[in-house]
Amino acid sequence: MQFDQILQYTLSGxxxxxxYALIGIGFSIIYNATGIINFAQGEFVMLGxxxxxxxxxxxxxxxxxxxxxxxVVSAAVGILFERLAxxxxxxxxxxxxxxxxxxxxxxxxxxxxxxxxxxxxAIPPFSGDEPIAIGGATILPQHLWIxxxxxxxxxxxxxxxxxxxxxxxxxxxxxNRRAAGLVGIDVRRMVLFSFIISSAMGAVAGIIVAPxxxxxxxxxxxxxxxxxCAAIIGGMSSGMSTVIGGLLLGVLxxxxxxxxxxxxxxxIAFIILLLILFIRPQGLFGKADSERV
Amino acid sequence: xxxxxGVTQIFGGVTALDAVSFxxxxxxxxxxxxxxxxxxxxxxxxxxxxxxxxxxxVLLEGKDVTGFPPExxxxxxxxxxxxxxxxxxxxxxxxxxxxxMHTKSSSGLLACALKMPWSISEERRIxxxxxxxxxFSGISDLADHPAGGIPFGKGRLLxxxxxxxxxxxxxxxxxxxxxxxxxxxxGLAQLIKRIRDLDITVVLVEHDMELVMDxxxxxxxxxxxxxxxxxxxxxxxxxxxxxxxxxxxxx
Amino acid sequence: xxxxxxxxxxxxxxxxxxxxFFEGGYLMNVLVFVGxxxxxxxALNLLLGYAGQISLGHAGFFGLGAYLSGVLTTxxxxxxxxxxxxxxxxxxxxAGLIGFxxxxxxxxxxxxxxxxxxxxxxIVFNETVELTGGxxxxxxxxxxxxxxxxxxxxxKNYYLIWGMALAVMLFSINLANxxxxxxxxxxxxxxxxxxxxxxxxxxLKVQIFALSAxxxxxxxxxxxxxxxxxxxxxxxxxxxxxxxxxxxxxGLGSIYGSFLGAALLTLLPEFLRGAxxxxxxxxxxxxxxxxxxxxxxxxxxxxALFRKVVEKVGxxxx
Numbered sequence: 001m002q003f004d005q006i007l008q009y010t011l012s013g014x015x016x017x018x019x020y021a022l023i024g025i026g027f028s029i030i031y032n033a034t035g036i037i038n039f040a041q042g043e044f045v046m047l048g049x050x051x052x053x054x055x056x057x058x059x060x061x062x063x064x065x066x067x068x069x070x071x072v073v074s075a076a077v078g079i080l081f082e083r084l085a086x087x088x089x090x091x092x093x094x095x096x097x098x099x100x101x102x103x104x105x106x107x108x109x110x111x112x113x114x115x116x117x118x119x120x121x122a123i124p125p126f127s128g129d130e131p132i133a134i135g136g137a138t139i140l141p142q143h144l145w146i147x148x149x150x151x152x153x154x155x156x157x158x159x160x161x162x163x164x165x166x167x168x169x170x171x172x173x174x175x176n177r178r179a180a181g182l183v184g185i186d187v188r189r190m191v192l193f194s195f196i197i198s199s200a201m202g203a204v205a206g207i208i209v210a211p212x213x214x215x216x217x218x219x220x221x222x223x224x225x226x227x228x229c230a231a232i233i234g235g236m237s238s239g240m241s242t243v244i245g246g247l248l249l250g251v252l253x254x255x256x257x258x259x260x261x262x263x264x265x266x267x268i269a270f271i272i273l274l275l276i277l278f279i280r281p282q283g284l285f286g287k288a289d290s291e292r293v
Numbered sequence: 294x295x296x297x298x299g300v301t302q303i304f305g306g307v308t309a310l311d312a313v314s315f316x317x318x319x320x321x322x323x324x325x326x327x328x329x330x331x332x333x334x335x336x337x338x339x340x341x342x343x344x345x346x347x348x349x350x351v352l353l354e355g356k357d358v359t360g361f362p363p364e365x366x367x368x369x370x371x372x373x374x375x376x377x378x379x380x381x382x383x384x385x386x387x388x389x390x391x392x393x394m395h396t397k398s399s400s401g402l403l404a405c406a407l408k409m410p411w412s413i414s415e416e417r418r419i420x421x422x423x424x425x426x427x428x429f430s431g432i433s434d435l436a437d438h439p440a441g442g443i444p445f446g447k448g449r450l451l452x453x454x455x456x457x458x459x460x461x462x463x464x465x466x467x468x469x470x471x472x473x474x475x476x477x478x479x480g481l482a483q484l485i486k487r488i489r490d491l492d493i494t495v496v497l498v499e500h501d502m503e504l505v506m507d508x509x510x511x512x513x514x515x516x517x518x519x520x521x522x523x524x525x526x527x528x529x530x531x532x533x534x535x536x537x538x539x540x541x542x543x544x
Numbered sequence: 545x546x547x548x549x550x551x552x553x554x555x556x557x558x559x560x561x562x563x564x565f566f567e568g569g570y571l572m573n574v575l576v577f578v579g580x581x582x583x584x585x586x587a588l589n590l591l592l593g594y595a596g597q598i599s600l601g602h603a604g605f606f607g608l609g610a611y612l613s614g615v616l617t618t619x620x621x622x623x624x625x626x627x628x629x630x631x632x633x634x635x636x637x638x639a640g641l642i643g644f645x646x647x648x649x650x651x652x653x654x655x656x657x658x659x660x661x662x663x664x665x666x667i668v669f670n671e672t673v674e675l676t677g678g679x680x681x682x683x684x685x686x687x688x689x690x691x692x693x694x695x696x697x698x699x700k701n702y703y704l705i706w707g708m709a710l711a712v713m714l715f716s717i718n719l720a721n722x723x724x725x726x727x728x729x730x731x732x733x734x735x736x737x738x739x740x741x742x743x744x745x746x747x748l749k750v751q752i753f754a755l756s757a758x759x760x761x762x763x764x765x766x767x768x769x770x771x772x773x774x775x776x777x778x779x780x781x782x783x784x785x786x787x788x789x790x791x792x793x794x795g796l797g798s799i800y801g802s803f804l805g806a807a808l809l810t811l812l813p814e815f816l817r818g819a820x821x822x823x824x825x826x827x828x829x830x831x832x833x834x835x836x837x838x839x840x841x842x843x844x845x846x847x848a849l850f851r852k853v854v855e856k857v858g859x860x861x862x
Contacts, residue, residue, distance in 0.1 A: 037652035085832055091839050094651030095598050099792055100835045102600075102785060106828030114822065221781070225663070228656060263671040270660035277657045278645040341740060367742030379737035381730045383797070391723075392730045396742035398723050402751055405722030406715045412722065419723065459741055 004136030009258040010251050011134065015143040015212075017250020018150035021243040022205035023227025025157065026198030028238040031231070032174030033194035036097050040081060040105035042224015044199040047074045047108070048206030049215030050116050053123055063126065071203045077108070078199025082192055105220070112217040125211040146208045153204060154243060161238070166193060202227075222266065226253075229273040235283020245284065294319040294463055294494045295340070295371075300349030302335055302518075309335045311518045312349065317463070317511075322485060322495040324505040326529075327515035328538075333498040334376060336515070337467050340496075341373045342366050353463070368396050372456040373465040376498075378448045382441030386432065386451055389440045390423035393458030397422070423458055430454035430484060446477040453484065463494040470501040482508050506530065548721065552714060555800070559706050563699055571814075572698040576770060578810045579705035580763050583712045585790040585802035587759035590716060592788075593797035594725065595752045596732030597647060598655045600784050601662025605757040607669060607779025608635045609764025611676055614685045614774055619675075624688050628765040632758045639757030643750035662784050669776040681775030688769045701770045708766060712759055716799050728752060729797070782824075789827050793834050795841025804842050 023045060030038045051073050055066035085104045089096060126145045131138040161167040172180040173190045181187045205223070206215065213219070230249050234242030249269055257265035276284065295317040302310040310332045317323045325333050338344040340351055342363040350359045353369055361369075381389050398419055400412035427433040430450045435443055440451060449469060456464055469485070470478045478501060485508055489495055499505045505512060506526045514521040514535050522532045529535055566572050588602050612631035616622040622630070646657050669676050676682055688695045688704065695704045719725045730738035731745045739745050768774050786809060794805025813823045838845035 031652075037656065039655075085836075088836060090836070095592070095596070096835050096839065098598060098600075098652060098655045099788065100832055102788070103828050103831030103835065106785065106824055107832060108828075110822065110825030110828055114825070225659070229660075232656070261671070264667060267664050267667040267671075270664050273660045274646075274657055274664075277649055277653060281649065281653065343736065363736070363739040364742050364744045367740060373740055375737065379734040381733035381737070383733050384726065384729055388726055388729075392726050392738065392743070393741050395723065395727055400723050402719065402724045402755065405724045406719035408718050416722065455741065 005258065006255065007135050008137035009254045011137055011139050011143065013251035013254030014247055015139075015146045015250070016209075016254065017230075017247035018146050018243075019205045019209045019223065019246070020226045020230040020249050021246025022150055022153060022201050023223060024230030024234060024242045024246050025154075025238050026201045026205075027228050027231040028234070028236045028242055029170075029198045029201075030194045031236050032238060033170055034086075034191050035177075036086065036101065037228070038195075038198070039098065039101040039224070040108060041198065041202055041227060042220030042222070043105050043108040043112070044074050044078060044202030044220070045206035045209075045223045045227075046112060046215065046217060046220035047077060047199075048203030049123065049210035049219065050112060050121065050206075050217070051203070052207050052210065053116075053121050053215070056123070063124070067207055070207060071200050074203035074206075075196045075200040078195045079192065081108075081199070082195040086191075086195075087188075105224075109217055109220065116217055118217065120214045120216040122214050123207075123210040126208075140212070142208075142211045146212075149204065149208050150243075153201065154240075157238065160197075166190075170194065226269050229269045229276075232273055232276050233284050235285055237283070237285075241283060241285045294321075294354060295496065296350075296352040297336070297340065298350045298352070300336065300339055300351065301347050302332070302339060302344065303347045309518055310339070310346070313515065313518070313520050314349075315513045315520060315523055317494060317496055319494055320489065320492060321510040322489050322497070322508050324509035324512045324526075325496065325498045325515060326500075326502070326505055326512060327521070330517070331515040332518045333515055334467055337373065337465055337498060341371065341465060367459055367461075370460065370462040371465070372459045372461040372463075374449075374452045374456055374467060374469060376467040376471060378445070378452045380440045380448055380451060382439070384440055385436065386438050386440050386443065387420070387423055387427065387436040389451055390426050390455045390458045391419050393426070393455040394419045394422055396459055426454040426458045427451075429457065429487075431480070446473050449473060449477075449481070450484070453488075457488065457493075461493055463496065464488065466495065466497040466499075468498055468500060470499060470504050478504055548717060551800075552717060555713075556710050559710065560703075563702055572702055574810060574814055576698060576701045576705050578807050579702070579709040580767050580770075581787075581790060581806035581810050582709045582803045583763040583766075584760055584787055585794065585806040586712055586716050586799055587756045587763070588787050589791045589794075589796065589799070589802045590719070590728075590759075591752055591756040592791055593795075593801075594720060594728045594732065595749055597749055597753065598651075598658065598788075599753075599756070600655050600659035600781075600788065601665070602658075602756070602760055602787050603779045603781070603783035604662040604665035605635055605639060605760035606764040606767070606783070607665060607774075607776070608638070609761030610768040610774045610779065611669060611682070611764075612761070613765035614682045614768045615675060617686050617769075618682065618684060624686055624765075624769050628762065628769075631765050632761045635761035636754045636758040640750055640754040643753040644746075647746065647749040647753060659781065659784070663781060666776055666780050669779060676776075679776060681773055683773045685768050685772045685774065687772065688766075695770065705766055705770065708762065712762075713799055713803070720797075720799065724748070732797075786827065789831050793830055793842060795843035795845075798841065798843040801841050801843035808842070 023041060027038065027041050030036055048070055051070035052066050055061045055069045061069060081104055085100050089100060125142045127141045129140055131140055161171055169185045170190050170193060172185055173187055177187055226249065230246035231242050233245030233248060249272060252272065253265055253268050256268040298314045299312045300310055301312050313336060325336065327333055335344065339346045342361050345360055350357060353371055358366060358369065381392060398415050400415050404412040424433060427436055430453055432447055432450050432454065435447060470481055473481060482504055485495055509526055512526055512529045513523045514529060516538045521538055522529060522535050563572065566575065584606055588599060591597050591599055609631050612634060613624065613627045616627035616630060617624050642661065649657050670679050693700065695701050727738065727743045727748055730743060731748060735745050790805035790809045791802060793808060795801025816823055
């Protein structure tokens with residue numbers, strides 16, 4: 001009984017963890033390319049879910065078409081955000097960037113509230129909701145979708161960063177922005193790219209999680225913050241460490257909620273965040289880096 | 294006064310300083326020179342507690358101060374200035390110098406906020422003291438200007454005035470003449486001599502050879518992280534190694 | 545120095561006579577909140593505007609003050625005048641304790657850590673139901689009493705709150721123009737130069753963090769005793785952001801700016817009653833617009849704008 005429970009919590013924790021990982025990678029990509037922590041990252045998760053809903057219900061698109069449509073629109077919002085809020089900033093100090101991304105996130109959330117109202121909305125699961133038994137636990141097909149899509153995205157990400165010119169240029173920017181600029185990389189374009197990629201990834205996360213948890217104009221806040229926790233655990237890497245960070249966070253949270261108290265579920269993530277920041281600000285797997293402390 | 298012994302600094306496999314040793318006598322003006330990348334600024338950062346060296350010791354007035362943070366060194370009467378002047382841009386020129394008197398005043402947070410009588414009289418003393426150092430450096434006319442808006446040369450003087458307000462026994466200056474025109478450099482040379490006359494030991498890193506040869510009592514030459522030579526300006530000018538390694542291929 | 549004092553006296557007089565114009569009206573109640581928010585904005589401004597350290601969790605300290613006061617006076621029947629300092633000291637102590645590890649962090653990381661701290665505190669308010677009443681709140685918190693006067697009406701509360709707010713203002717103005725205030729601003733402008741001059745930046749940041757928490761806690765206690773009812777929703781992440789907005793809009797590093805920001809953000813929703821749910825969009829928009837076009841806040845932006853206009857008019861006539 002006890003073991004089955006733990007298995008059940010672990011399995012559902014893994015799929016939420018995968019979502020955190022995707023959002024966390026989005027944070028990391030922007031951070032590495034620009035040095036900005038984009039507090040609006042969570043809003044793209046919300047946009048992904050709600051835009052899919054609109055594509056399904058208003059445009060009557062089939063699911064396979066609604067999803068890419070929502071991703072493209074979210075990425076477009078990401079471009080607008082970079083162009084209108086980040087690029088024109090005259091004094092890009094860390095505090096100003098924190099404030100402007102927070103302001104932007106409130107604005108996006110507020111507009112979403114105008115467009116979709118305050119109700120929670122459901123998106124149909126991608127392939128039914130017949131539970132699948134694994135050992136003594138059961139999972140939904142949507143859980144498998146989440147894990148599979150996350151895996152695919154991580155692979156695409158890897159290929160992009162290591163095997164394409166623009167991905168390599170982006171990595172160069174993350175090591176040393178000035179040097180990258182000097183060897184002819186268009187750093188501003190890379191910044192824009194980083195916003196496009198991470199808003200698209202945020203949207204994907206929002207779309208695949210929506211059938212499980214429902215979605216509303218304000219889901220982005222918590223999901224975004226949890227994604228940031230994942231990124232911190234992973235040492236702001238845009239690779240495997242953040243994925244592990246996300247999965248770890250998802251599982252710990254799910255176990256904590258199930259075995260200790262569900263009310264403190266959200267607190268668990270933030271306690272982990274604080275502990276990591278205090279003890280290992282470079283992340284669980286990272287090398288010491290003086291920039292964060 | 295100041296003794297550096299066997300200071301070594303390794304940055305990720307690159308040896309920036311290799312067992313550098315020398316000592317600075319009280320009341321001298323000592324110049325540390327060397328081509329770019331010789332490790333001069335690194336050495337300064339180690340002495341003033343900003344970096345922690347891989348090995349070696351720093352002794353201040355006979356006391357081992359290795360690894361002391363900058364604020365503790367300030368209380369031991371060692372201050373420094375920076376190559377790219379670090380002013381408090383949001384404050385006035387006078388306020389900048391008033392911060393310099395931090396270690397020479399003691400009112401705590403509550404005493405300040407509640408305007409206790411002793412903190413009021415201390416504030417008066419700080420203001421007067423700061424004004425004195427502005428006059429000493431010849432920029433008292435700028436007292437109420439925002440420090441962020443004054444010309445670079447004046448900023449240099451302000452940074453020195455601010456450091457002097459801490460009543461140091463030793464002051465380290467990182468390239469004080471960088472960015473100054475020849476007129477300003479002359480003024481600076483006079484100012485440094487007047488600082489020495491106050492019985493304050495001066496150590497400076499400098500590229501301006503004329504200035505160094507003019508004012509320094511002793512010179513230490515660094516090259517590629519090690520000490521190449523040490524002596525009076527005349528000895529240095531005549532040292533064949535220095536001429537070969539430094540005066541030869543740099544300006 | 546003298547000018548500062550005169551300005552403060554003039555401002556205090558203005559605050560003291562203001563009720564003559566609004567007495568009995570609904571606005572009196574709002575002005576009480578302007579007072580509380582002014583205290584909170586000043587507290588955050590000391591940290592953010594003077595020391596340059598961001599906090600996205602200040603609603604948590606505000607809430608701790610309110611709940612400590614509330615619980616001590618209801619469950620433990622303590623006198624409010626005793627509960628208030630007990631709460632403030634406790635919160636200050638906690639903030640000092642957490643301040644050491646948290647203020648080692650910089651910029652974005654500090655923002656996230658304080659945000660996390662605020663959310664944890666908020667969750668604790670919700671979950672410790674036996675103590676705080678949980679999401680349904682804590683009620684029947686006693687009003688403050690002084691020499692037979694019970695502070696239970698808007699007008700009485702106005703003078704109580706504003707008396708405290710003015711004291712906090714004067715305290716902060718004095719602090720800003722003192723040895724400690726200069727050291728704080730020095731840390732903000734160049735931490736390394738401040739350290740070289742003997743300023744213990746780390747200790748100073750923790751001190752100011754604790755002070756800021758203490759002021760927030762006092763504001764929280766006053767809030768609890770004037771409202772007599774508190775619930776966790778008043779102390780969540782959104783309120784931390786609202787406080788940040790007040791400070792930024794008013795002007796970082798300006799005490800009167802904090803008043804302006806607090807007044808604007810507290811009064812604004814009253815004028816936008818029709819748009820009740822949409823005020824959040826306005827906050828977001830204000831934040832973005834201010835950081836982009838008026839990074840010095842209203843307190844500097846408006847005089848600058850005024851000068852520009854005067855110059856334009858001047859050259860137009862010439």
